Amino acid sequence: MNIRRMFYRPRACCSFAVITYAFVLGVTFTLIQTASEIFIDSFRHGKQDLNGNGAGNTADQSPQLAQIIRRSILNYGPRFQVLPSLFSKYDENADDYSTPKTATHILIVTNRRSGSSFLGQLFNQNKNIFFHFEPLKSIEQTVPRQFFPGNSTEMISDIFKCRFPPKHLLLNFYSRNYLHRMSSRVLSSSPLCEPEETSAKRPTCKALKSTTTRSECTKYKQFAIKTIRFAKLQDIEPLARDPSLNLKIIHLVRDPRGTFISRAKSEKKPMDMTADELNNVRYLCLRMQQNLEFVTNVPTPDWLKGIYKIVRYEDMARKPAETAQDIYDFAGLGRLPRNVVQWLRNNTKTSRGDSYAVTRNSSATWQEWRYSIPFETSVGIQDVCRDVLRLLGYREVPMQYLLRDAREDLLKPLPSIWNSLHRPKDIS
Template sequence: MAYRCSLMSRCGRTRRIFFLLGMATIAMTWMMSGGDDADQDGKAEGSKTKEKASFVELKPTGDTTDAAEMPLPLDETRLHSWNRFDGSQKTKTNPDADDESKVHILIFSAQRSGSSFLGEVFKQHPDIFYAFEPVRPLTFDVLEGKLSNRLFDVKAREKLYDFFKCKNANLRYVTRYKTDLGFRKRYKTVDYTKLCRQKRHVAVKEIRFYDLKGLQSFAEDPSLNFKIVHLVRDPRAIINSRAQAYFRNHDFMRKGVPWDEVTDLCNDMQENLRFVRSSPTWLRGKYILLRYEDLASEPLQTTKHLYSFIGVKLHDDVIRWILQNTKEERGGALSTTRNSTERVVAWKQEMSFDQVNDVQLKCADAMTMLGYLPVADETAMRRDDANFISDHSKYFLEFPYRV
């Protein structure tokens, strides 16, 4: 009897072991099956999310090509190394990022006006998500015939709206790599939607909006706390800076206008300044005019004015960056580290008088309104003590909104 009990105990333990092993096998099989189902569900959900993210509230008419998925030309590799989505922005999750205090800032400027430097003033703030020229790929889509030029402005506004709303906030860029057959290109689209949503505010720097009037819908959108920082610069310095850069002005090529680049720049500047002087009601409280020369000569004081205007508290990180990056020149034409006061008048040593005079004639109205003083001859232009900007221009002081 004792033998039978002992045997039964052993048998019982054996049965229990096999039972537990069987249950574990069943559980593992179920988990693996469930995991596959969950993965499929996740893929389906991801597909739904992607479909939802591609929805744009500002719908275009006509061509519905998804320009954001088009590749960029090979020779634009160096341009896209400018991309300021370099992971250096702090990723501090902010649970209140979607509250009503969220500010949507647009740096509205022309190419080579100092907008990248100004953009860094916002990027350094830990509560601001900063987007560097998200409209750029659309220019090359037009040049490659993948997007109608007449739809460019519509698509550009859609892209800006997506970044302000942290919806489908992606940027496409291209890299080059060398093979035995020569250089090849690799395309990549990076989605910054999650990072954007972690920040309290959004700032976008863009040089491809030429008509200030086209931004009225953003200013009147009740879901946006829209602020325009209109950065202007001495057109002589702009043209000189473009000449010093190693790339062509693809945005001017994209526009396809019958006049030269200087005329194009001056026309845009003058039309926008005249519009501002007409005091449109929708700009009130949403617009500020800033001369690059004021930012360069008094970077910290001007930055304080800017942050006061947008209603965001100035952070110590911003102050620290300004103090570290405005005293010396390094990094070449695309660098944001500048001896800012020297760059204000670098054009007078780097341009000929004929080049300067061409700009002065074509930009006379804009220069007068903004207080940029013309030079009469080369001797006057080369003088070290010459003054090329006035703080007392009656035209500039007439502007209703300025720093």
């Protein structure tokens, strides 16, 4: 027994020593790696400064550091945002993730209940387009509000450039969220969707793999993303100024009176205007007004010219094929594919499904709100959204009988102030 104890303790001590040594070695290696990266980065910036190719000061380096931190959040979650060295392996082959300049990158921005799911299908049904449905929701609950715009543009850039490293938050999000994955034809079909054996009635896919997703993504030259999570259009500027992207921004808007009724129905809320609901409408229209004035104020930001187009939901609903072709022309996508035209025919004649369904009798539903909204609610929305209605060509209704009379058209032509913004840039 004594002999056994004599040999047992050294083994335990030895094991503990090995573990401790490995831990210390790992920490030391990480510190050395981080220090070397900082040294190399500083050396490069210093060299640029000496050669006159760059400022090489702290102000110039901070955006790069911020970008590394944002990518760290996307890869490893917010707990790792202060450890940029964890992302060092990500950029060493950056050229491998670059997108051809002939590619087209379409970003649909809008507000909730504005018909964006329907608009997104114009791209999702196109077999040549890699479509993403609300990818920014993956970071909505994990990133502090003040850091959300920067992380949002970083994630959009990752998607457009097919950067999907292991542990990327978006891949984990899509693998867990049925609606967002199944809303993308590419993500929910082979080879990115391997059927998972389950007793559930609805089809499910196995978790997305980084290598497969990146490989499949690089086969595409046309990309589209639909999101309701950009509060300010100016937050998109970094993407618009990225020379490796051929960005097209489609800004979808809707009559706030119709948006209010659509939200009330989807959330099963009363349609009467309470104080809280009035505040919600006021916030919606303030947000819309700020974005509309940002675009229409003189001078219009240079980075928006030729890449921005406003689309009214009502125009899309009244003339779906004509509006869809106009959008494709703007994006440089050519004629509508036959299957997209057929999809429009099949999905704009009848209404069925839940509040997120894209099948609608569009010729009727675009002004359905007129017959269900209380007149007092309509007046209340008009009072707080007057500037938005004016900028977008929506008529106010001062009397109840005019609101209910279908012969009264509440949709005027889109004001001419928007026309010049839709023209492509002159290339000379």
